Amino acid sequence: MIRGLLKGSIGPRSNDSRFLLDVHRRDLPGQDTMARYEDSDEVDLVIVGAGAGGSVLAQRLARRGWRIVIIEAGPFWHPDEDWVSDEAGSHPLYWTQERVIGGKDPIEMGKNNSGRGVGGSMVHYAGYCPRFHPSDFETQTRDGVGADWPISYSELKAHYEEVERELPVAGQDWPWGDPHRYPFSPHPISEAASTLWRGALELGIEMRVGPVGIVNGTFGNRPHCIYRGYCLQGCKVNAKASPYVTHLPDAIAHGVEIRADSMAVNVEIDESSGRATGVTYVREADGVPRRQRAKAVALACYSIETPRLLLNSTSKRFPNGLGNGEDQVGRYVMVQGAAQTAGRYPDELRMYKGPPPEVSSEQFYETDPRRGFARGFSIQTVSPLPIGWAEHVLADGHWGRAMREYMRDYNHWSTIGVLNELLPYPDNRVTLADDTDPYGMPVARFDYTHSANDKANMEYSTKVITDILKASGAQDILTIHRFAHLVGGARMGSAPENSVINADHRVWAVPNLYISDGSVCPTQGAANPALTIMALASRLAERLASGAAR
Amino acid sequence: MPDRDLTKPDHLPKLREGGEPRHPSWLPRQRRGTTPQMIGRYPDYDVLANSENWDEATRRVVEQRLQTSGALRFFSAEEEPTLRAFCDVTTAQDTDPRVPVAEMVDDKLASGRLDGFRYANMPRDPDTWRLVLRGLDETAHSRYRVESFAACDESSRDAIVAALSKGELSGGAWDELDVSRAWSVCMRAILAAFYAHPWAWNEIGYGGPAYPQGYMRLGPTSTLEPHERPGATAEDPVRVASELAP
Numbered sequence: 001m002i003r004g005l006l007k008g009s010i011g012p013r014s015n016d017s018r019f020l021l022d023v024h025r026r027d028l029p030g031q032d033t034m035a036r037y038e039d040s041d042e043v044d045l046v047i048v049g050a051g052a053g054g055s056v057l058a059q060r061l062a063r064r065g066w067r068i069v070i071i072e073a074g075p076f077w078h079p080d081e082d083w084v085s086d087e088a089g090s091h092p093l094y095w096t097q098e099r100v101i102g103g104k105d106p107i108e109m110g111k112n113n114s115g116r117g118v119g120g121s122m123v124h125y126a127g128y129c130p131r132f133h134p135s136d137f138e139t140q141t142r143d144g145v146g147a148d149w150p151i152s153y154s155e156l157k158a159h160y161e162e163v164e165r166e167l168p169v170a171g172q173d174w175p176w177g178d179p180h181r182y183p184f185s186p187h188p189i190s191e192a193a194s195t196l197w198r199g200a201l202e203l204g205i206e207m208r209v210g211p212v213g214i215v216n217g218t219f220g221n222r223p224h225c226i227y228r229g230y231c232l233q234g235c236k237v238n239a240k241a242s243p244y245v246t247h248l249p250d251a252i253a254h255g256v257e258i259r260a261d262s263m264a265v266n267v268e269i270d271e272s273s274g275r276a277t278g279v280t281y282v283r284e285a286d287g288v289p290r291r292q293r294a295k296a297v298a299l300a301c302y303s304i305e306t307p308r309l310l311l312n313s314t315s316k317r318f319p320n321g322l323g324n325g326e327d328q329v330g331r332y333v334m335v336q337g338a339a340q341t342a343g344r345y346p347d348e349l350r351m352y353k354g355p356p357p358e359v360s361s362e363q364f365y366e367t368d369p370r371r372g373f374a375r376g377f378s379i380q381t382v383s384p385l386p387i388g389w390a391e392h393v394l395a396d397g398h399w400g401r402a403m404r405e406y407m408r409d410y411n412h413w414s415t416i417g418v419l420n421e422l423l424p425y426p427d428n429r430v431t432l433a434d435d436t437d438p439y440g441m442p443v444a445r446f447d448y449t450h451s452a453n454d455k456a457n458m459e460y461s462t463k464v465i466t467d468i469l470k471a472s473g474a475q476d477i478l479t480i481h482r483f484a485h486l487v488g489g490a491r492m493g494s495a496p497e498n499s500v501i502n503a504d505h506r507v508w509a510v511p512n513l514y515i516s517d518g519s520v521c522p523t524q525g526a527a528n529p530a531l532t533i534m535a536l537a538s539r540l541a542e543r544l545a546s547g548a549a550r
Numbered sequence: 551m552p553d554r555d556l557t558k559p560d561h562l563p564k565l566r567e568g569g570e571p572r573h574p575s576w577l578p579r580q581r582r583g584t585t586p587q588m589i590g591r592y593p594d595y596d597v598l599a600n601s602e603n604w605d606e607a608t609r610r611v612v613e614q615r616l617q618t619s620g621a622l623r624f625f626s627a628e629e630e631p632t633l634r635a636f637c638d639v640t641t642a643q644d645t646d647p648r649v650p651v652a653e654m655v656d657d658k659l660a661s662g663r664l665d666g667f668r669y670a671n672m673p674r675d676p677d678t679w680r681l682v683l684r685g686l687d688e689t690a691h692s693r694y695r696v697e698s699f700a701a702c703d704e705s706s707r708d709a710i711v712a713a714l715s716k717g718e719l720s721g722g723a724w725d726e727l728d729v730s731r732a733w734s735v736c737m738r739a740i741l742a743a744f745y746a747h748p749w750a751w752n753e754i755g756y757g758g759p760a761y762p763q764g765y766m767r768l769g770p771t772s773t774l775e776p777h778e779r780p781g782a783t784a785e786d787p788v789r790v791a792s793e794l795a796p
Contacts, residue, residue, distance in 0.1 A: 081607050085759035088746035089611040095666055102670035110666030191769025226764025236605065236761045346557035348781060350773040352757060353765035386756050390741040399715055399737065400708070401642040402563040405571040407745070408591040409562060410754040411773075411781065445670065475559035 007185045008217045012166040014063060018220025020249035026079035026238055028118065028245075030252035035067075037257055039290050043067045046279050046294035048264040048309065051120015052533040053517035054300030055243030055251060056163070060541030062254035069257045069292055071281050073305075074117030076260035077244065083234035087387040090233035093117065093124045099304060100433045103447035107335050111232075112484045114302050118260055119244030121302065122530050127212040127231050127240050128357040128380060129169045129531040131160050133177035135366055136525035143367045145374040145453065146423050147332075147522040150494050150503035151539075153178060159535035159542075164211075167241035168219055169531070171210020176362035184216045187225065192351035192414040193358035193381045196343075199472025200361065200379070205464075207361040207379070213241030213530070214355055227354045229383065240355070243534075259292075261285065265441050267297055267313040267322060267513065274317055276513040282439050296512040296544075298505075300537070303333050303486035303519040307430040308444040310490065310500070310507075323490065323500040323507040330430035332491050333446065334524045337420030337458040338484035340382060341465045342392060343474025348411040351383035358383075364464065365421075365526050373456035375421040378526040379465060382417045386410065395480035406478065416468060418461040419484070421526040422454045430489050487529050490519040504549035505540045514549075516540050556781050578782055585753040586641075586649050586744075592755035595779035597748050603777075604759045612759065615747050619653045623660035624676065625683075631700035632683045639707045640737065641744050649750055654743035655679075665738065669731050678727060678735045685723035686710060692721070755781060 011018065020029050037043050045061060047054040050072040058068050075092075077083065084090060095114035101107055115121030134153035139146035157178065170184035186209035189197075200207050214225050225239040238245050248258065259281075266280040268291060278293040299306045307330035311321040323329050360380040367374050384392055386407070392415070393406045428449065432442035450458075462479065469477050493499025496508040501520060507513040516537045518529045525532075543549035563571045580588045583596025601609050625633050630652075637651040638644065659676050668674055673681065686699035694706050702710070713719050717730035744750050751758055757765065757778050767773055774780060 080605075084608040084611045085604065085761045086608055086611050086746070088742055089608070091663065096664045097666065098664060098674075099667050100670050101667045106667075106669055108667055114666075188768065191773060194770065226760070226762070227766070227768060228760035228764050230759075230761070344559050344562065348755075348773050349769065350757065350778075353768050353773065386745040386751060386754060387742050390745045391738070394737055394741060397715075398563065399640050400711070401574070402569070402571045404574070404589075404642045404753075405561060405563055407750075407754050408577075408589075409559075410756065412556070412559075447670075476562045476564055478564075 015166050015250045017249040021221040023221045034252045035255045035257045039292050042293040043069050045296045046292050047298045049300035050118045052122050053537045055247040056534045056537035057516045057541050058256045059247040059251040062251050062256045064545045071262045071264050072260045073263045076118045083236050085230045087385050098443050100445040104449040107448045107483050113486045119242045122242035123234050124232050126357040127214050128528040129211050129213040130527040132525040132527050132532050136523050139523050143374045149522050156535050159538040163534045166246050167213035169211045170216040172208040186210050187216050189358045190354040192349040195414050196416045197359050199468040202471035207359045212357050215239045229352045231355045269315045271317050298514040298516045300517040302517050303489040304444045306519045307489040311432050326496045328500050331426045332424035332488040333428050334424050334488045335483040336485045339462045339481045340417035342413045342415040342478045343469035344412050344476040349414050350411050351414050356383045373453045377418045377420040377461040382415050392480045396478040416465045419526045420457045487518040487521040487524045490515050491522045492520045583752050584749045597751045597758040600777040603763045605761050608759045622656045624656045629683050635700040639711050649744050649747040651743045655739045681723045688722040
């Protein structure tokens with residue numbers, strides 16, 4: 001009740017990031033003055049990856065006095081100079097190093113999944129921050145598909161609430177899943193999104209504004225969003241939430257060192273005890289392998305690079321890599337179906353204005369036996385910029401003169417997409433390819449194949465959004481089938497035979513090695529994963545700090 | 551009789567008989583700034599006129615695309631004519647001013663910029679490009695008895711690219727590729743180049759970079775910022791009528 005009355009005025013209790021930022025510069029404060037540790041210092045924790053999972057874990061534990069080093073493959077961003085209001089110019093934000101994709105339905109990577117650099121992929125995510133539903137944690141029990149998590153929604157709920165205060169998340173009161181409110185009011189929305197919403201209402205489909213991790217009002221020294229539409233290119237305003245502005249300022253202020261441009265290549269193991277002793281990494285500048293010693297290690301490199309690092313960390317004791325005694329590492333990697341349809345309208349809507357994420361629905365999220373498949377999907381408005389729009393037009397089969405004609409019509413279009421919960425399968429897997437990267441480390445290979453349930457879900461949901469366009473009066477419709485997000489690959493479970501980590505994120509058979517990213521998820525729901533990755537890291541930190549997970 | 555009422559969608563290829571787009575001559579010539587081939591769906595709009603309101607980093611990146619570049623670095627002199635012809639056909643650039651797509655693709659490949667994935671049954675992107683250009687020449691030779699794709703007439707080029715877009719080419723270099731995926735590799739680079747260029751933004755009426763300025767007119771009252779201009783429908787009707795008179 002209080003939260004509803006005081007929208008926009010309640011901040012997080014123990015995270016000062018919003019006050020540490022500078023009003024006039026976008027830099028993450030403290031780079032020059034942050035703690036520096038020697039490789040030979042045995043720090044309390046070395047984390048690999050400065051994204052959603054690693055940053056929250058670091059911020060929480062640094063406040064408990066832990067001495068922490070984060071090893072990050074990408075650069076330490078200086079947004080004023082490094083980030084641009086430009087699609088093509090934002091390529092360095094993505095993980096574009098070579099990866100091999102295979103299987104019957106290979107998943108194209110690059111700009112809509114992994115990030116590279118301090119802040120991780122949340123630097124370029126759209127901003128949607130929905131929670132998972134309680135049902136996501138027990139799909140095997142409820143629906144006979146997927147897997148049950150070893151933890152329940154109720155164990156994450158307080159962490160969802162805390163992270164929502166930290167980002168902060170703006171949106172209407174949320175009627176789906178575990179109904180809840182958001183700390184910030186919903187943003188005004190564009191006419192492009194309103195047009196789609198009217199179509200949904202015609203069909204009896206409920207939609208709500210948000211939930212987005214974008215400041216509506218001011219939040220400490222973070223300003224209001226300016227609706228420039230470049231959320232996916234890195235927010236130069238500091239309005240959109242990413243660990244770069246929400247957790248790393250506080251982490252640095254509490255003694256965390258972020259070692260950027262450093263690629264982790266191996267987790268070191270003591271052969272006699274089986275404990276992790278540190279991480280070997282290579283600095284881009286000199287290519288010399290170094291080893292950071294640590295009492296504990298946490299991997300937060302996302303669903304491709306975490307399995308890759310586990311598999312590459314072989315030793316006499318663990319010849320098949322870490323956590324892989326039962327051949328589980330890299331399995332059950334999931335992506336979400338992310339088809340989009342665009343409709344043409346008489347007036348100029350200019351959908352590039354405002355954040356791409358505006359209005360969404362979780363009405364189709366749960367299993368409905370009448371639909372003929374298990375689990376479901378969510379619906380979200382999006383708004384591609386010109387290069388993204390060109391890919392949409394091409395996917396519908398147009399090139400040359402026809403493409404130019406559709407492109408010239410850009411301002412008359414509005415776009416809506418789905419996120420399908422595609423199910424986890426053991427053979428959708430990350431392995432090591434024969435090719436190697438410049439450091440001699442094998443690159444990842446990701447094989448992926450859809451199931452009949454997946455295809456039925458995608459087909460049904462594409463029809464729903466197409467119907468929304470028709471109901472909204474669209475004069476022409478273009479469709480693109482695509483995929484987004486990554487989770488799984490090092491999932492949590494009840495035993496080494498079905499998972500890589502336990503409910504405390506501890507890798508089976510390595511007592512001081514933890515995983516804190518989206519790869520731990522046994523299922524993915526139909527929700528964008530960022531908020532859940534942060535909430536899981538927040539819970540892990542609480543358990544590590546209390547000793548429960550040690 | 552040409553129709554400039556853009557509230558109607560009649561000009562869109564899928565709604566036209568045969569699915570063929572209209573020749574762009576139904577649109578006015580660009581009057582302000584530059585568009586590819588000076589096609590003016592937004593004839594009085596120049597995104598670059600607003601560049602003084604962009605942040606410096608963005609302005610640097612965008613304006614660099616207007617600089618003429620030197621000789622190609624990745625593609626050879628032998629490959630160049632086919633590369634240029636292929637980029638022209640896929641982006642319908644038949645006259646100057648052209649967005650320098652070939653140069654932009656060449657720069658990407660020469661600088662080793664990757665997209666982050668490679669299909670297991672495909673070569674690396676740079677090798678895919680060379681194979682596609684070779685395949686285009688081979689198909690031009692076997693189908694039309696000319697020495698290269700570049701030597702084909704317009705309709706032959708269109709037919710070859712149409713077959714490529716449907717994955718319907720085989721033999722020679724094509725057998726070393728998954729043809730549909732090769733098409734997507736090339737088009738990803740071509741589209742990213744063409745629609746990164748401010749001339750293409752002029753053509754589609756895109757508002758462009760908006761930091762620190764931001765966008766304010768989200769609709770429904772208006773979707774036009776002060777620096778933006780509406781589509782050709784809002785032209786002076788008297789002038790449109792006189793231009794359209796026989």
